[in-house]
Amino acid sequence: MYKILSKKKLSENVFRIDITAPHIARARKAGQFVIVSVDEDAGERIPLTIAGADSERGTIRLIFQRVGKATAQMADLQEGDALGYAAGPLGRPTHIEQFGTVVCVGGGIGIAPLLPIAEALKEAGNTLISILGARTKELLILEDEFQALSDELIVVTDDGSRGRKALVTEPLKEVCLRSPKPDLAIAIGPTIMMKFCCETTRPLEIPTQVSLNTIMVDGTGMCGGCRVEVGGQTKFVCVDGPEFDGHLVNFDQMMKRMSAYKDLEQRAYENYKKHPCKIGLDKRGNK
Amino acid sequence: MTEEEKQLSELLDKQKTGPLKAKDRYTIRPQEMPSQDPHTRRENMNEVALGYTEEQARLEAMRCLQCKNAPCVEGCPVRIRIRDFVAAIAEGHFTEALEIIKENSLLPAVCGRVCPQEVQCQEKCTVGLKYKDVSKSVSIGRLERFVADLDPGKAAAPKTAPATGKKVAVIGSGPGGIVVAADTRRAGHEVTVFEAFHKPGGVMVYGIPEFRLPKAIVQQEIDVLRKMGVEIVCNFIVGRTRTVAELMSEDGFDAVYIGVGAGLPKFMHIEGEQLVGVYSANEYLTRANLMKAYEFGKGADTPIAVSRRVAVFGGGNVAMDSARMAVRLGAEKVYLVYRRSEKEMPARVEEVHHAKEEGVEFCVLQNPKRILGNEQGHVVGVECLRYELGEPDDSGRRRPVPIEGSEFTIDVDTVIVAIGNGANPLLEQTTPGLKFNKWGNIEVDENCKTSMEGVYAGGDIVLGAATVILAMGQGRIAAAAINQYLSC
Ligand SMILES: Cc1cc2nc3c(=O)[nH]c(=O)nc-3n(C[C@H](O)[C@H](O)[C@H](O)COP(=O)(O)OP(=O)(O)OC[C@H]3O[C@@H](n4cnc5c(N)ncnc54)[C@H](O)[C@@H]3O)c2cc1C
Ligand SMILES: Cc1cc2nc3c(=O)[nH]c(=O)nc-3n(C[C@H](O)[C@H](O)[C@H](O)COP(=O)(O)OP(=O)(O)OC[C@H]3O[C@@H](n4cnc5c(N)ncnc54)[C@H](O)[C@@H]3O)c2cc1C
Numbered sequence A: 001m002y003k004i005l006s007k008k009k010l011s012e013n014v015f016r017i018d019i020t021a022p023h024i025a026r027a028r029k030a031g032q033f034v035i036v037s038v039d040e041d042a043g044e045r046i047p048l049t050i051a052g053a054d055s056e057r058g059t060i061r062l063i064f065q066r067v068g069k070a071t072a073q074m075a076d077l078q079e080g081d082a083l084g085y086a087a088g089p090l091g092r093p094t095h096i097e098q099f100g101t102v103v104c105v106g107g108g109i110g111i112a113p114l115l116p117i118a119e120a121l122k123e124a125g126n127t128l129i130s131i132l133g134a135r136t137k138e139l140l141i142l143e144d145e146f147q148a149l150s151d152e153l154i155v156v157t158d159d160g161s162r163g164r165k166a167l168v169t170e171p172l173k174e175v176c177l178r179s180p181k182p183d184l185a186i187a188i189g190p191t192i193m194m195k196f197c198c199e200t201t202r203p204l205e206i207p208t209q210v211s212l213n214t215i216m217v218d219g220t221g222m223c224g225g226c227r228v229e230v231g232g233q234t235k236f237v238c239v240d241g242p243e244f245d246g247h248l249v250n251f252d253q254m255m256k257r258m259s260a261y262k263d264l265e266q267r268a269y270e271n272y273k274k275h276p277c278k279i280g281l282d283k284r285g286n287k
Numbered sequence B: 001m002t003e004e005e006k007q008l009s010e011l012l013d014k015q016k017t018g019p020l021k022a023k024d025r026y027t028i029r030p031q032e033m034p035s036q037d038p039h040t041r042r043e044n045m046n047e048v049a050l051g052y053t054e055e056q057a058r059l060e061a062m063r064c065l066q067c068k069n070a071p072c073v074e075g076c077p078v079r080i081r082i083r084d085f086v087a088a089i090a091e092g093h094f095t096e097a098l099e100i101i102k103e104n105s106l107l108p109a110v111c112g113r114v115c116p117q118e119v120q121c122q123e124k125c126t127v128g129l130k131y132k133d134v135s136k137s138v139s140i141g142r143l144e145r146f147v148a149d150l151d152p153g154k155a156a157a158p159k160t161a162p163a164t165g166k167k168v169a170v171i172g173s174g175p176g177g178i179v180v181a182a183d184t185r186r187a188g189h190e191v192t193v194f195e196a197f198h199k200p201g202g203v204m205v206y207g208i209p210e211f212r213l214p215k216a217i218v219q220q221e222i223d224v225l226r227k228m229g230v231e232i233v234c235n236f237i238v239g240r241t242r243t244v245a246e247l248m249s250e251d252g253f254d255a256v257y258i259g260v261g262a263g264l265p266k267f268m269h270i271e272g273e274q275l276v277g278v279y280s281a282n283e284y285l286t287r288a289n290l291m292k293a294y295e296f297g298k299g300a301d302t303p304i305a306v307s308r309r310v311a312v313f314g315g316g317n318v319a320m321d322s323a324r325m326a327v328r329l330g331a332e333k334v335y336l337v338y339r340r341s342e343k344e345m346p347a348r349v350e351e352v353h354h355a356k357e358e359g360v361e362f363c364v365l366q367n368p369k370r371i372l373g374n375e376q377g378h379v380v381g382v383e384c385l386r387y388e389l390g391e392p393d394d395s396g397r398r399r400p401v402p403i404e405g406s407e408f409t410i411d412v413d414t415v416i417v418a419i420g421n422g423a424n425p426l427l428e429q430t431t432p433g434l435k436f437n438k439w440g441n442i443e444v445d446e447n448c449k450t451s452m453e454g455v456y457a458g459g460d461i462v463l464g465a466a467t468v469i470l471a472m473g474q475g476r477i478a479a480a481a482i483n484q485y486l487s488c
């Protein structure tokens, strides 16, 4: 179980793996995620969106960005290695129907979780306008997939190394000002990006869905660590989400909560980078 | 020769001339539980209570008057034949004592440690009643623990009946689930336990800390299940990975036991609860116990707040565990804020005592009004109100009433909310046809049977947050009903 059948590097820090997890492959729907850990005993449990699945082969696809220790350890695994475990599918599936025209905005690694949702929306007969953004060309992922899927694709980078030199909110605003305006916007990416996408669509009254990526532990509603304020109420992202009406999410508070372990995480990652070599160390990188 | 050895041999000599009299028994002092020194144990995760010596156990057992009506048995939710097992210990027949206990309880090493004995078996004990002091009752729990610890893992896995070809699914691997798995497997059914977490054991592994219930003890029970041929599937969330209906209609399970516990943390819904540094007890304890955050950077990868000053809200076992965990994680000051008085605290008396010994500061008749934060959204303090006790409420406890204008602030950097757990709604949302009450608990009849054919439930998901022994007791009832159902 949880064996890595294939691994591909999509950009400098982004990796794609297919792992065996037949139960999850069979049950998962667009918008859901898994909790994985590289080590069965004491590894950190981290949430990753299911970017795709093959229920016949019994595999799920994960696309992740190397940002800290857990994702760095995952990036160091090779085909044939296995994850400690994967549990899921978790979260509520995306509500898919024929909305009309949907504008999908993906930023950075957020493009990965956006893909299965865009696929499902397309299949349900929606017109798809996709906006993909990244800091620079090397960090842009899945452009071909979105090209094939979308009725219109707009690519932007912060430095203009690919597509337009802009932030995603710029083309988003243009698309929203068209007439007729889009029926729905979906934004997935860094919290700050989602916040400003929502600020863009709010005055134009375009319903906007976001997928939140809070810190999690169990992923089943047991700990409350993933809580956010939505419309003045406390919601648990893992069971009530991960998707919410972006116009109701308290993003400022969420960003603060996400920085809770920054120092500790940084230290763990620095240590791991110093000792990535496995000789004499166990799987977790400890002596 | 220790004092205990001397006393024991004197009493044994006396016994040769005839059975001990009540008078002799009353002369024996209640045996203190040897425990780790409070200063040392603040620095480690090891178990606090170390267990009786053989002499202590026999002396303690000799305190029992062997009452004809044995009122203590009434107080035990699973009706262990207390008088008889205690008599066996007094005689030095420890194996026999354990066998008697195991007739009714499958987890004596656990229950001996965590049962709230002072409101169960020991509350009814004649010796305690005579002294009008429950702490002078025969220490039934400690005796139970003593004999259970003598045989760790030595016990062979119980025999199982020939295969029946019937399949039982057990959802959740807490005490209730463990008992159902053992009892239905013994009847010859094929049993699979599904557990959401990556380690089986339920609250006994993610909630109750190592220093109170060593994980190795729970592991032994799980190993016994495996030896019996029970399959344990972790990382499997029923309701998400598979629904109850799918387990029955597609995967061929003939009966299902739902023992998913009370996994929904309650918050107070006061200002500041979203600040960084505010934890539910579930999150704090899960990070610390299950994920071993106390070894962060030394083998474990899950971080936890590095706290100097901690406020814990609540007065139950969960609050005590959180406070004592915070002490061990290095907090200089830990406050326990509780709105009633110490008398009303639902925690086990022993835990309250241990918490105080370890330096936890009790702030009773106080209640948080709001949590204060700084610019970065981190906790910097709690504003509390003082309370006084008014008229008794529905539960018979005197209702705490706030004193107007009594606000004051305590400086803390971490807050742990430990005011209880509700029912996790996942199964309610994904199991149409299963009846729940308005609090989200599953409705069952006296045999733990639910509104769905072949589906049984027990433990905290039925009772609300309760106890290990009650969950176990319901597991027994449910297993018997399942075995009956499958034999028809
Ligand atoms: C429902 C959900 C779905 C997700 N899907 C994906 C996915 O498909 N692909 C993917 O790469 N990531 C995804 N994430 C984010 C992923 O879980 C985190 O990147 C991961 O936990 C980081 O672990 P780490 O130990 O490597 O880094 P850490 O040491 O935990 O963190 C390193 C740095 O990243 C920041 N960080 C921590 N957690 C997050 C987070 N949740 N989001 C953004 N930044 C964070 C920290 O502030 C820190 O500076 C998802 C998160 C959620 C909640
Ligand atoms: C911190 C703390 C301290 C406590 N101290 C004491 C004490 O001293 N004495 C005492 O008697 N009691 C104590 N209790 C209460 C006691 O632990 C519980 O009453 C008891 O464990 C309930 O048992 P259960 O069988 O209902 O299952 P639980 O122990 O609650 O276990 C349920 C299991 O089901 C799993 N699960 C949940 N949902 C799903 C799903 N959808 N699919 C698969 N698996 C699922 C969970 O992960 C969990 O492992 C304490 C509780 C806590 C939280």
Ligand code: SF4
Residues within 6 Å of the ligand: B075, B076, B077, B078, B079, B080, B082, B105, B111, B112, B115, B117, B120, B121, B122, B140, B141, B144, B469
């Ligand atoms: S199981 Fe609990 S209540 Fe029953 S005798 Fe043992 S300690 Fe007492």
Ligand code: SF4
Residues within 6 Å of the ligand: B063, B064, B065, B066, B067, B070, B071, B072, B073, B082, B083, B086, B124, B125, B126, B127, B138, B140
């Ligand atoms: S009530 Fe107390 S003294 Fe009497 S049999 Fe029970 S344990 Fe012994």
Ligand code: FES
Residues within 6 Å of the ligand: A215, A216, A217, A218, A219, A220, A221, A222, A223, A224, A225, A226, A227, A236, A237, A238, A239
């Ligand atoms: S991750 Fe624990 S409740 Fe959501």
